[in-house]
Amino acid sequence: MATIPITVAKGDGIGPEIMDATLTILKEAGAPLEIEEIAIGEAVYKAGHTSGIEPSAWESLRRTKVFLKAPITTPQGGGYKSLNVTVRKTLGLYANVRPCVSYHPFIQTKHPVMNVVIVRENEEDLYAGIEHRQTDEVYQCLKLISRPGCEKICHYAFDYARLNNRKKVTCFTKDNIMKLTDGLFHKVFDEVAAKYPDIENEHWIVDIGAAKLADTPENFDVIVMPNLYGDVLSDVAAQIAGSVGLAGSANIGPTAAMFEAIHGSAPRRAGQNLANPSGLLLGSILMLVHIGEAEMAERVHNAWLRTIEDGVHTYDIYDESVSKEKVGTKEFAQAVVARL
Amino acid sequence: MATIPITVAKGDGIGPEIMDATLTILKEAGAPLEIEEIAIGEAVYKAGHTSGIEPSAWESLRRTKVFLKAPITTPQGGGYKSLNVTVRKTLGLYANVRPCVSYHPFIQTKHPVMNVVIVRENEEDLYAGIEHRQTDEVYQCLKLISRPGCEKICHYAFDYARLNNRKKVTCFTKDNIMKLTDGLFHKVFDEVAAKYPDIENEHWIVDIGAAKLADTPENFDVIVMPNLYGDVLSDVAAQIAGSVGLAGSANIGPTAAMFEAIHGSAPRRAGQNLANPSGLLLGSILMLVHIGEAEMAERVHNAWLRTIEDGVHTYDIYDESVSKEKVGTKEFAQAVVARL
Ligand SMILES: CC(C)[C@H](C(=O)O)[C@@H](O)C(=O)O
Numbered sequence: 096m097a098t099i100p101i102t103v104a105k106g107d108g109i110g111p112e113i114m115d116a117t118l119t120i121l122k123e124a125g126a127p128l129e130i131e132e133i134a135i136g137e138a139v140y141k142a143g144h145t146s147g148i149e150p151s152a153w154e155s156l157r158r159t160k161v162f163l164k165a166p167i168t169t170p171q172g173g174g175y176k177s178l179n180v181t182v183r184k185t186l187g188l189y190a191n192v193r194p195c196v197s198y199h200p201f202i203q204t205k206h207p208v209m210n211v212v213i214v215r216e217n218e219e220d221l222y223a224g225i226e227h228r229q230t231d232e233v234y235q236c237l238k239l240i241s242r243p244g245c246e247k248i249c250h251y252a253f254d255y256a257r258l259n260n261r262k263k264v265t266c267f268t269k270d271n272i273m274k275l276t277d278g279l280f281h282k283v284f285d286e287v288a289a290k291y292p293d294i295e296n297e298h299w300i301v302d303i304g305a306a307k308l309a310d311t312p313e314n315f316d317v318i319v320m321p322n323l324y325g326d327v328l329s330d331v332a333a334q335i336a337g338s339v340g341l342a343g344s345a346n347i348g349p350t351a352a353m354f355e356a357i358h359g360s361a362p363r364r365a366g367q368n369l370a371n372p373s374g375l376l377l378g379s380i381l382m383l384v385h386i387g388e389a390e391m392a393e394r395v396h397n398a399w400l401r402t403i404e405d406g407v408h409t410y411d412i413y414d415e416s417v418s419k420e421k422v423g424t425k426e427f428a429q430a431v432v433a434r435l
Numbered sequence: 436m437a438t439i440p441i442t443v444a445k446g447d448g449i450g451p452e453i454m455d456a457t458l459t460i461l462k463e464a465g466a467p468l469e470i471e472e473i474a475i476g477e478a479v480y481k482a483g484h485t486s487g488i489e490p491s492a493w494e495s496l497r498r499t500k501v502f503l504k505a506p507i508t509t510p511q512g513g514g515y516k517s518l519n520v521t522v523r524k525t526l527g528l529y530a531n532v533r534p535c536v537s538y539h540p541f542i543q544t545k546h547p548v549m550n551v552v553i554v555r556e557n558e559e560d561l562y563a564g565i566e567h568r569q570t571d572e573v574y575q576c577l578k579l580i581s582r583p584g585c586e587k588i589c590h591y592a593f594d595y596a597r598l599n600n601r602k603k604v605t606c607f608t609k610d611n612i613m614k615l616t617d618g619l620f621h622k623v624f625d626e627v628a629a630k631y632p633d634i635e636n637e638h639w640i641v642d643i644g645a646a647k648l649a650d651t652p653e654n655f656d657v658i659v660m661p662n663l664y665g666d667v668l669s670d671v672a673a674q675i676a677g678s679v680g681l682a683g684s685a686n687i688g689p690t691a692a693m694f695e696a697i698h699g700s701a702p703r704r705a706g707q708n709l710a711n712p713s714g715l716l717l718g719s720i721l722m723l724v725h726i727g728e729a730e731m732a733e734r735v736h737n738a739w740l741r742t743i744e745d746g747v748h749t750y751d752i753y754d755e756s757v758s759k760e761k762v763g764t765k766e767f768a769q770a771v772v773a774r775l
């Protein structure tokens with residue numbers, strides 16, 4: 096069987112543990128992957144690479160075009176650029192897709208009927224990284240929104256909805272205040288929506304939209320929005336579905352893609368076999384779909400789901416009323432493997 | 436008894452109805468107010484005043500320095516400036532204070548133990564209103580953060596906490612991305628926090644902070660943050676506490692103040708005696724405290740609370756499992772008056 100080369104980075108904090116767990120499961124499932132490891136994160140930053148990635152790593156990323164990435168720790172202090180943002184922008188990963196699903200009654204949630212996909216614009220907005228000091232007392236950051244950027248992400252959202260049999264795409268902006276920038280996003284959304292008459296569309300001002308999402312997420316399906324709103328509201332959606340620890344994310348570009356957990360590197364939990372590998376595993380399942388291994392993706396997902404349903408839970412989602420067995424990272428991975 | 440002059444605007448949509456209800460209750464309570472009415476909103480915009488307020492109204496606002504404002508409708512289309520933002524900036528109302536409280540078991544909520552006050556910076560950030568077109572395809576909006584702005588709002592939050600016997604002030608920023616602008620806000624927060632050793636302080640990146648707020652609001656007390664995050668997260672907090680329809684808001688400056696509901700003008704509900712006047716009434720109670728009528732504020736608040744506890748509810752919060760009587764705007768006001 097032909098193997099598919101992917102680039103993998105184990106990151107910092109709990110990163111290596113959840114990556115080992117994820118790779119163990121993928122391997123036992125028979126995923127035809129050829130793994131190239133690159134170094135990213137704290138040590139690389141401290142060695143003087145301001146983006147936390149070694150120049151040589153780009154060569155691997157450009158060749159494999161598929162990146163499975165564990166969370167990293169960015170050192171405190173100035174001079175360090177966000178690795179996530181650098182990779183997203185360098186590889187043109189314009190769409191950040193974050194499914195936020197509740198697993199009621201197996202994982203505690205106040206929102207049992209929730210299956211929302213946040214499609215976050217991933218290159219523009221305040222993340223363009225243009226920030227400057229005007230005087231010692233005044234700082235500015237530029238929010239940038241372009242028509243091509245809006246068109247790409249809105250098309251992506253509707254195409255995603257169509258492909259995944261989703262019924263509605265909602266857009267959030269603050270265009271009553273930012274009439275030009277968010278106004279453009281909303282306008283392009285309406286233009287693109289008109290090309291997908293089979294899919295319902297709606298727009299909410301982000302304040303009341305976010306309030307509705309946090310209160311009645313069952314009323315949402317796919318939601319597309321500018322970068323920063325998507326950053327904040329995907330954490331909100333994932334957390335109220337059950338836990339930010341359970342959400343994976345796909346960063347998609349025209350030629351390359353990166354897959355990750357949405358949570359951070361949790362340094363205080365590191366090295367104790369405590370961490371929940373589910374976020375990264377679900378990210379890797381999105382990766383399997385991306386590389387054309389949809390059946391394998393479903394098999395791994397079902398094994399994971401059965402593990403969760405059997406009450407085999409790591410500490411972060413352990414709840415006496417629903418959990419049966421409290422396990423560590425490795426044992427969780429073994430439980431998934433046993434159910435493949 | 437000496438009366439205190441205040442400026443009142445009835446606004447659009449449900450505005451006139453909820454304002455009449457609120458003023459009826461204040462009058463029956465014996466609030467010593469001398470009311471000057473000004474016109475704002477849709478008709479004023481359409482008469483050619485781009486900010487939705489007549490030039491002569493400023494004279495009243497500058498004289499009374501206290502503004503009780505109903506929601507307005509901003510006409511669709513370009514050329515109209517936000518009235519809220521104009522008033523806030525013109526009068527220097529730098530602090531927007533939004534208590535978000537749950538009234539369990541009298542009003543349905545998934546978060547029965549919630550009593551959060553959002554202190555939102557109210558003049559800077561992307562609300563500075565500096566937006567421009569670079570090319571036909573690229574638009575920019577400037578996010579502006581100043582040291583004096585950060586100092587004022589952070590001091591306000593800690594002073595508020597001290598005065599109201601609150602134990603903790605939390606700060607939300609995205610300073611891992613916006614290192615200069617949000618970095619300044621965070622830095623000033625830490626500096627100010629050090630001057631209030633009696634009050635606990637903490638900082639969260641706004642993504643995970645918002646997720647925690649939406650999931651476990653019982654862990655928060657006072658939260659201070661830049662303008663746009665405060666806009667979105669105060670709607671989130673109010674809604675999950677019970678309803679955005681139940682939250683009032685105080686906009687405070689060094690010499691003047693504006694009080695309002697946090698919800699909008701709901702044109703489709705207008706003129707039907709349906710609307711819930713609670714948001715504006717709670718805003719007016721914050722006004723009573725501001726003008727030194729704390730006892731009267733408590734009396735009105737208690738009457739309102741008893742009305743809610745007695746299950747006398749408008750349609751928006753009516754719930755068979757807890758409500759006893761479904762009433763209209765006027766009947767709700769009469770029920771509060773009867774309990775004064
Ligand atoms: C780590 C950080 C730069 C990143 C972001 O803000 O995009 C993270 O919060 C995420 O959502 O992937």
Ligand SMILES: CC(C)[C@H](C(=O)O)[C@@H](O)C(=O)O
Pocket residue numbers: 271272302517519520666697
């Ligand atoms: C109406 C709008 C301009 C306003 C804002 O964004 O501040 C509103 O949402 C609020 O929160 O008071």
